[in-house]
Amino acid sequence: MVRGARQPQQPRSRLAPRLTGTVEKPPRKRKSRTEFALKEIMSSGGAEDDIPQGERKTVTDFCYLLDKSKQLFNGLRDLPQYGQKQWQSYFGRTFDVYTKLWKFQQQHRQVLDNRYGLKRWQIGEIASKIGQLYYHYYLRTSETSYLNEAFSFYSAIRQRSYYSQVNKEDRPELVVKKLRYYARFIVVCLLLNKMDVVKDLVKELSDEIEDYTHRFNTEDQVEWNLVLQEVAAFIEADPVMVLNDDNTIVITSNRLAETGAPLLEQGMIVGQLSLADALIIGNCNNQVKFSELTVDMFRMLQALEREPMNLASQMNKPGMQESADKPTRRENPHKYLLYKPTFSQLYTFLAASFKELPANSVLLIYLSATGVFPTGRSDSEGPYDFGGVLTNSNRDIINGDAIHKRNQSHKEMHCLHPGDLYPFTRKPLFIIVDSSNSVAYKVVHASQDLVL
Numbered sequence: 387m388v389r390g391a392r393q394p395q396q397p398r399s400r401l402a403p404r405l406t407g408t409v410e411k412p413p414r415k416r417k418s419r420t421e422f423a424l425k426e427i428m429s430s431g432g433a434e435d436d437i438p439q440g441e442r443k444t445v446t447d448f449c450y451l452l453d454k455s456k457q458l459f460n461g462l463r464d465l466p467q468y469g470q471k472q473w474q475s476y477f478g479r480t481f482d483v484y485t486k487l488w489k490f491q492q493q494h495r496q497v498l499d500n501r502y503g504l505k506r507w508q509i510g511e512i513a514s515k516i517g518q519l520y521y522h523y524y525l526r527t528s529e530t531s532y533l534n535e536a537f538s539f540y541s542a543i544r545q546r547s548y549y550s551q552v553n554k555e556d557r558p559e560l561v562v563k564k565l566r567y568y569a570r571f572i573v574v575c576l577l578l579n580k581m582d583v584v585k586d587l588v589k590e591l592s593d594e595i596e597d598y599t600h601r602f603n604t605e606d607q608v609e610w611n612l613v614l615q616e617v618a619a620f621i622e623a624d625p626v627m628v629l630n631d632d633n634t635i636v637i638t639s640n641r642l643a644e645t646g647a648p649l650l651e652q653g654m655i656v657g658q659l660s661l662a663d664a665l666i667i668g669n670c671n672n673q674v675k676f677s678e679l680t681v682d683m684f685r686m687l688q689a690l691e692r693e694p695m696n697l698a699s700q701m702n703k704p705g706m707q708e709s710a711d712k713p714t715r716r717e718n719p720h721k722y723l724l725y726k727p728t729f730s731q732l733y734t735f736l737a738a739s740f741k742e743l744p745a746n747s748v749l750l751i752y753l754s755a756t757g758v759f760p761t762g763r764s765d766s767e768g769p770y771d772f773g774g775v776l777t778n779s780n781r782d783i784i785n786g787d788a789i790h791k792r793n794q795s796h797k798e799m800h801c802l803h804p805g806d807l808y809p810f811t812r813k814p815l816f817i818i819v820d821s822s823n824s825v826a827y828k829v830v831h832a833s834q835d836l837v838l
Contacts, residue, residue, distance in 0.1 A: 437501065441497050441501050442501075444494045444497045444498065444501070445497070445498070445501050445502050447490065448487075448490060448491065448494065448498055448502060448504075449502075451483060451486055451487040451490055452487060454483050455480070455483045455484050455487050455512075455515070458476070458479060458480040458483055459480060459484075459515055459519075461476065461480075462476070462477075462480065462522070467735075468722065468734060468735050468738035468739075469738050469742065470526075470720060470742055471742075473526060477519070477522075477523065477526070480519060481519060484512070484515060484516050484519065487512060488512060488513070488516065491504065491509060491512065505551070506546075506547070506548045506549075506550070506551055507548060507549050507551060507552050507560060507563075507564075509548055510543045510546075510548025510549050510567070511563065513539045513540075513542060513543050513548065514539070514540070514543060514563075514567050514570070516539050517535075517536045517537075517538075517539035517540045517543075517570070517571075517574075518536075518570065520532045520533075520535040520536035520539070521533070521536040521570065521573075521574060524536065525723070527718075527720070528690075528691065528718040528719060528720050528721050529718060530577075530641070530691050530692060530693065530694035530718065531694050533574055533577055533578055533694050534578070534694050536574050537574050537575070537578060537580075540567070540570065540571040540574060541571075543567065543571075544571070544587075549563075549564040549567065552564050553594075553597060553601075558598070558601075558602045558604060561594070561598045561601075561602070562598075562606075564594060565591065565594055565595065565598065565610060568587055568590065568591040568594065569591070569613060569677070571587055572584055572587050572588065572591070572617055572676075573676070573677055573679070575587065576620070576676070576684070577684075577688075578694065579639050581621065584617075584621060585621070588614070588617055588618065588621070591613075591614065592614055595607075595610045595611065595613075595614065598610070616674075616675060616676045616677075617676050619674045619676075620674055620675065620676040620681065620684075622674075623674040623681050639688065639693065640685055640688035640689045641688050641689070641691045641692060641693045641694075642689075642691070642692045642693065643692075643693050658746065659746055659747065659748050659814055660746065660747055660748065661690070661719045661747070661748050661750055661816070662719055662720065662743060662744055662747035662748065662749070663719060663720050663721075663739045663742070663743055663747070663748075663749045663750070664690055664719050664720070664721045664722070664749070664750040664751075664752065665721075665722050665724060665732075665735060665736065665739060665749075665750070665751050665752065666683050666686050666687055666721060666722065666723050666724065666752045666754075667683075667724045667725075667727060667732065667751070667752065667753050667754065667755060667777055668680040668682055668683040668723075668724070668725050668726070668754045668755065669725070669726045669727075669754070669755040669756060669775075669776060669777050669778060669779060670682065670754055670755060670756055671756050671779070673754075675725075678723070678725035678726075679723065679725070680725065680754065682754035682820060683723060683725070683754065686752050686754075686818075687721055687723065690718065690719050690721060690750070691718050692718060719750065722735050722739065724777075726777065726778045726779065727777050727778060728777070728778045728800055729777065729778070729799060729800045729801075729802065729806075732777050732802065733806070736751075736810060740809075740810050740812075740813060743813055747813075747814070748814040748815065748816050749810070749813060749814065749815055749816070750815075750816045750817075750818070751807070751815065751816070751817045751818070752818045752820070753775050753777075753802065753817070753818065753819045753820065753821060754820040754821070755775035755776055755777055755802075755820075755821055756775065756776045756779070756821065756822070757773065757774075757775055757776070757821045757822035757823025757824075757826075758773045758774050758775060758776050758798050758801040758823060759773045759823055760772060760773045767829075768805065768829075769803060769804040769805030769808065769829050769830065770803045770804075770805045772803075772804065772823075772825075772826035772829060773801065773803070773823050773826050774801045774802045774803040774804060774806070774823065774826055774827075775801065775802055775819065775821045775823060775824075776798060776800060776801055776802075777800050777801075777802050778800035779800075803826075804826055804827045804829050804830045807827075807830060808830070811830070817830070
């Protein structure tokens with residue numbers, strides 16, 4: 387059963403001034419939508435004066451919450467993608483509004499059905515937005531428990547068939563909402579290693595795409611077919627499946643289990659340094675991916691996480707008191723997932739992580755990218771003379787061969803050279819380079835602790 391959306395408990399920061407105007411717009415738009423709903427009621431055979439005042443207020447309040455939720459949700463795209471504090475207050479307000487909206491439509495379903503004409507796909511859209519909020523909260527915090535919350539809402543949409551009537555309406559944009567819901571649900575299931583559910587969803591998505599392209603003959607048919615190809619290749623590539631003694635398939639996970647922490651080696655001291663931040667960068671030619679997540683990125687992000695736990699069951703564990711007692715906080719390293727970032731984007735995220743890195747903490751940089759080699763012999767052997775890795779491809783690839791678009795004598799614009807990392811060696815770094823030119827980074831020297 388889907389519960390009300392619980393706002394994640396995170397410290398709140400001050401709302402950015404430029405977002406204030408976005409959130410607190412005058413109620414003119416809300417009023418116009420309410421009037422439109424009431425006019426629809428009158429046109430369906432009733433008079434506006436015949437509507438009880440309580441039911442009129444219910445419709446008005448629902449329109450207000452619906453408009454404000456959309457307004458806040460659309461404002462999320464304006465939040466900075468980097469930094470760990472600026473977004474928290476805005477996310478909190480968005481969760482608050484969606485919690486009220488979800489509970490409100492549950493409590494007043496009959497009135498909204500009769501007077502507003504609330505449809506099941508609209509309820510599904512609200513649930514889908516809450517699922518997206520939980521998923522993006524996971525991306526922002528790296529707390530895997532929020533993946534379970536996203537799964538809960540996405541799964542309820544499927545079980546209750548909220549989008550089942552969409553195909554009967556002659557509105558392709560509604561069908562696209564349904565297809566995007568499936569794609570998001572698949573991503574969450576992949577991250578939770580629910581491969582049986584993923585396979586069922588892929589089959590359903592394939593049927594939906596076939597029906598969509600047959601009915602509307604749209605131009606995005608190729609793109610949706612590509613989505614199917616990507617997820618099929620991703621399933622085949624990962625996760626690794628092993629057989630038990632009874633030949634049953636076991637899905638292995640790269641995450642750290644509660645009882646699976648490795649023992650410290652002799653002489654090691656706990657608490658000297660801890661991994662606090664990680665940049666996971668992917669740009670390999672011809673690598674299996676789904677959405678903007680390559681297989682390498684997928685495996686690495688899981689290796690930096692603990693297994694998800696259910697927040698509700700954790701609160702109900704024996705010994706937990708009232709709501710004042712919260713579950714034990716389990717800190718996963720904060721992560722940025724960067725798929726094919728430009729050099730300027732990568733440097734911006736690196737600088738943000740460097741700036742916010744706490745004391746006695748380590749920044750991990752994982753580079754899974756195509757190697758860039760020097761074009762000729764150089765008289766010097768500096769940190770910019772051995773090439774590096776390409777974080778964003780501005781070349782054409784034909785049969786696996788790279789065709790440069792400009793003169794070979796110029797350095798690749800989006801190549802991350804070893805020397806580019808020197809400014810960040812002022813703090814402890816852990817660098818993993820998975821590339822054909824990883825040897826170039828052996829020249830990196832640091833003024834602080836460095837593992838390469």
